[in-house]
Amino acid sequence: xxxxTQSSRYLVKRTGEKVFLECVQDMDHENMFWYRQDPGLGxxxxxxxxxxxxxxxxxxxxxxxxxxxxxERFSLILESAxxxxxxxxxxxxxxxxxxxDEQYFGPGTRLTVT
Amino acid sequence: GQNIDQPxxxxxxxxxxxxxxxxxxxxxxxxxFWYQQHAGEAPTFLSYNVLDGLEEKGRFSSFLSRSKxxxxxxxxxxxxxxxxxxxxxxxxxxxxxxxxxGTRVLVKP
Numbered sequence: 001x002x003x004x005t006q007s008s009r010y011l012v013k014r015t016g017e018k019v020f021l022e023c024v025q026d027m028d029h030e031n032m033f034w035y036r037q038d039p040g041l042g043x044x045x046x047x048x049x050x051x052x053x054x055x056x057x058x059x060x061x062x063x064x065x066x067x068x069x070x071x072e073r074f075s076l077i078l079e080s081a082x083x084x085x086x087x088x089x090x091x092x093x094x095x096x097x098x099x100x101d102e103q104y105f106g107p108g109t110r111l112t113v114t
Numbered sequence: 115g116q117n118i119d120q121p122x123x124x125x126x127x128x129x130x131x132x133x134x135x136x137x138x139x140x141x142x143x144x145x146x147f148w149y150q151q152h153a154g155e156a157p158t159f160l161s162y163n164v165l166d167g168l169e170e171k172g173r174f175s176s177f178l179s180r181s182k183x184x185x186x187x188x189x190x191x192x193x194x195x196x197x198x199x200x201x202x203x204x205x206x207x208x209x210x211x212x213x214x215x216g217t218r219v220l221v222k223p
Binding site: 031033094107 | 116215216
């Protein structure tokens with residue numbers, strides 16, 4: 001069974017803080033993704049990575065950065081958290097970058113920025 | 115750009131059938147995914163269509179028409195546990211997904 005875990009289920013941070021969200025997958029997947037999910041907007045892709053030390057911008061990368069130093073771990077960084085980054089953050093992984101490869105999602109981190 | 119449309123909410127009775135439509139306008143289209151997401155949980159994979167036609171998996175079926183930019187998810191013999199959000203997502207090269215806003219299905223007894 002593929003398992004994708006995220007470091008926290010709930011997180012409260014203050015405006016201007018640097019925030020790290022961690023994601024780990026245990027199935028040797030090549031690809032990892034970070035999304036945010038907001039009511040009515042669905043899941044929106046922030047960043048993704050096809051390999052260690054590689055990263056690609058998604059649809060809404062502004063205000064975020066990522067790090068992938070090891071294959072199993074993909075970190076999302078909010079350099080200076082703002083209230084409009086309050087959201088549910090979901091990490092996902094897939095085995096390969098083929099178009100039909102299922103993405104496996106973690107349980108999500110609900111981040112509140114006050 | 116990418117644009118995925120699906121209804122916001124649908125209600126149906128236990129034992130009935132519900133069809134969730136999804137229309138898409140995407141560049142570099144490489145297939146259509148459906149995911150199920152129960153409240154407070156992670157999305158889980160239901161189906162993937164890359165060719166035109168109907169794919170059946172037990173009580174769930176998914177249809178794709180590439181020429182019309184249209185897909186639907188059909189849920190048969192609805193059960194209470196099917197109450198969830200259903201997410202339509204188009205795939206492009208590199209397994210990059212673009213999601214619709216999700217359709218919340220409420221199954222009533």
